[in-house]
Amino acid sequence: MARRVLHDEYFKKAKADGYAARSAYKLLEIQKRHRLLREGDRVLDIGCAPGSWMQVTSEIIGDAGRIVGVDLKPVRLALAPNVTTVVGDIEQTDPQELFDIAGGAFDVVLSDMAPNTSGHGDDLVSARLCREVLAVAMKTLREGGKLAMKILEGSEYPAVLSETKAVFRVAKGLKPKATRDASREMFIIAEGFRSPGLDS
Numbered sequence: 001m002a003r004r005v006l007h008d009e010y011f012k013k014a015k016a017d018g019y020a021a022r023s024a025y026k027l028l029e030i031q032k033r034h035r036l037l038r039e040g041d042r043v044l045d046i047g048c049a050p051g052s053w054m055q056v057t058s059e060i061i062g063d064a065g066r067i068v069g070v071d072l073k074p075v076r077l078a079l080a081p082n083v084t085t086v087v088g089d090i091e092q093t094d095p096q097e098l099f100d101i102a103g104g105a106f107d108v109v110l111s112d113m114a115p116n117t118s119g120h121g122d123d124l125v126s127a128r129l130c131r132e133v134l135a136v137a138m139k140t141l142r143e144g145g146k147l148a149m150k151i152l153e154g155s156e157y158p159a160v161l162s163e164t165k166a167v168f169r170v171a172k173g174l175k176p177k178a179t180r181d182a183s184r185e186m187f188i189i190a191e192g193f194r195s196p197g198l199d200s
């Protein structure tokens with residue numbers, strides 16, 4: 001019951017604050033704790049619809065920054081001129097296309113992708129999507145860049161966290177307050193991307 005109240009509170013707050021979804025508060029908390037985004041950043045937002053993370057990101061990076069969003073669904077929000085969205089499946093998208101739209105390597109890769117919940121094996125699909133995010137990050141993130149990606153906790157979570165640690169200086173799990181307690185949703189936050197092939 002208390003969880004449902006919290007969920008509804010964030011839902012109402014998002015409406016009042018003009019955000020497209022209550023997910024906005026998860027990114028705001030991640031930003032408060034980790035300062036991932038900075039003014040002028042180039043940001044890739046994977047699983048960007050309906051668009052609240054792009055709204056939060058826009059406020060932080062300002063006009064000098066750039067956002068490229070990708071989602072299976074179109075984004076219906078009015079977006080700033082420095083935001084471009086691509087409709088498509090990230091597993092079928094050429095990372096070079098995203099790099100080219102941004103005009104260079106990304107400073108930050110975000111992913112709030114969630115599989116369609118089926119009740120069984122969702123955590124495995126989520127882990128597969130995270131591995132895809134890591135593969136895209138390897139091709140598009142700048143040296144020293146940052147990452148925040150959603151994962152449903154399950155048997156693959158420790159392996160995905162170690163795979164993230166292998167290519168970033170630091171990586172850890174975070175469960176934002178705006179995430180419902182009963183949910184297995186976590187975020188892996190990583191900083192200090194080390195491009196494969198460079199000496200550490």
Ligand SMILES: C[S@@+](CC[C@H](N)C(=O)[O-])C[C@H]1O[C@@H](n2cnc3c(N)ncnc32)[C@H](O)[C@@H]1O
Nearest residue numbers: 023047049050051052053071072089090112113
């Ligand atoms: C929780 S929503 C994201 C909310 C968004 N961060 C916001 O703040 O508005 C998850 C999104 O992931 C997208 N998604 C799931 N699988 C995807 C895939 N393979 N490629 C691209 N987007 C995907 C869904 O279409 C959905 O819009």
